[in-house]
Amino acid sequence: MKYVGIVICLITLLLSIVKIPEVIAKEPITLEYWSYQALDKANWPIAEKMIAEFEKKNPDIKVKVIPVDWGEIVNKTLVATTGGNPPDLADMWSMQIPGWVEQGLLTNLDPYVKNIDWKQFAPAALSLTKYKGSQWAIPMGCDSYALIYNKDRFKESGLNPDKGPRTIEELDRFAEKLYKIDDKGNIVRCGFAPWFAEDWGWNWIAAFGGEIWDEKTQKIVVNHPRNIATLEWYDSYMKKYGREKMLEYMTTAAAGYGGRAISDSPIYTGEIAMFVAGDWYPKFFIELYRPDLNYGVVPLPYPPGGRKNSSEILASVTVIPKGAKHPDEAFKFLKFFWIDNRPFTVTAGTDIPISNKWMPYFKKMFPKVGTWANVLFSPNAFPLPMIPAMSLPNWGGIITARDYVLHGKKTPKQALDDLTIELQREMDKYIKK
């Protein structure tokens, strides 16, 4: 009996010795990556294959992706970074970068990106990752906008369905033909109005040649004459078709600004014959809600002196928060996942490529999104300025300003002057520093 105890001890010791080589061998580093891209369950398997390939090539690095909801990721990362326990990588949007850099929440990527050849990348995409001369994020994908028009309605109204409007003059003229007003002045069909359907406020200002921020004088120039001209053009639609009638149309038939998630929404039935749309429309909305929609796409029309093939550009980015435990390895993964290899979002068609390298593939696989891709790479693309004031709620305040004009509460000049004062006040705090 007394030997049983000794035997048990010996067996236990033997087992523990067997484990020791494992411990002596290097522990793989685990990168923690908080991502909202991972919420895309349909396409994430493509990304998982890429991650597995990375882990094979780098046996000492493991990547753990934690899906975090869009609405939560910014705050969650903010709290984690401030608390000293950030993830190694986090998805974010370009708009956050200036404010976050000012608060010291991001790792400067300059030493890592020194040797990367950025020639193939859309300049607009790159500028959306830089602040005060340094690079603070890697771009994942960009948003651009264009004009979708209903080919059937064009044919009906005697317009050539293969020639979408290219100038504002054409746009206004086509719109007139496409409008249907009944004898009481009610709008039965809205040919076009600038604020349908994905009007985030700066698109038409970009096309009109407007400006937001003057880097040289460090001044907000939101009340630039061309911006005022843009909002006056908005207002001209209100005046031409009757503000009361148009507001009534917006709140009844158009349910706000167009309603994209219902199959018989006015933009799909052709009640609104031309509208502004983001690059995600074909795949995420039209395919789902109205796959039989017969539509054409043109870059946003522009007036004389405006910008051809322009739209506002925003980027979704990945950052390395300050205090991340393994920034070097994190960047290694970033380079593999978003720069050197075709991003899974491009493979899946959920984002337009920001590098020319993947354009041939993308245009072949997703021809419908070609126009948006061209806008992104256009020299006239209008990336929103990287200044902290742009994180003012309501898209830098432009949506509120636009609504004041549309509802007749302020003149375009008034609305933009007020917004300029508000934005400048925010910027002055940072400039003083």
Next chain:
Amino acid sequence: MTGSNSIKRLELKELLNGLLFASPWIIGFCVFGLYPIGTAFYYSFCNVNLMGPSEWIGLSNYKEMFFVDEKFWISLYNTIYYIIIALPLQTILALGIALLLNTSIKYRSTFRTIFFLPSIVPQVASAIMWIWILNPRYGLVNTILRFFGFEGLPWLSSPEWAKPALILMGLWGIGYPIVIYLAGLQDVPIQLYEAAELDGASSFDKFRFVTLPFLSPVILFNVIMGLIGAFQYFTQAYLMTGGGPMNSTLFYALYLYQNAFEMLKMGYASGMAVILLFITLISTLLVFRSSARLVYYQE
């Protein structure tokens, strides 16, 4: 001498034991309650730097709030508008429904359950649902209005109707006050009703002279809870309108949130929180004082 000493020692021992038992709560309150409130006070006088030392700027945040920031006053107005209209409406409606649910009708329990159900729907789910209910073209509310021959209203798309839309939504979820009033109604002595009837009192007289006085402490409780909650009104505005259109639903708590988490102006937001604390405190005190004459407490 030794007697009183040992009594003092006993008292001390009991005090220490009591404190020991209460210590988890005391520590929790100090660490998670008092300390953050104190820090917020301190931060309201600073330009807060999240990853480094904060810069003391004295009253600058408050000066900006009161004299420069137009949205501060807009958000205060929106919140007070909501309180003045929603609170009385909710109180009257909840009380009325509770009275009805206190009568002896068939399927009373079923009705009580139905009226309570909305308040257990998660706030986020109900907010998304109400966006559709209030949709000007496809929504339930406008469909009903049109059925009765009225025109649909623009609800959340219009600066004039956005706040009434939210107030309407708030009236749907008054299950908790209803239940509390029901509980209070059970406490009213039945003999008083009988005595009143003998004296020839009408239903309205009974309500006014018997029910109301006995319910007054409960009403006071619900009004104060509603007041404190209304000052912090946030979730629905955040999810459904984002403060729009044109800042018509920019409530105080929402604006505070925007300053803190979207603009990263933590010091300014802390200042707003301090002001909110004082406003809520003063309002609650005012309600208490004015209630002294109106509330009847049974001995």
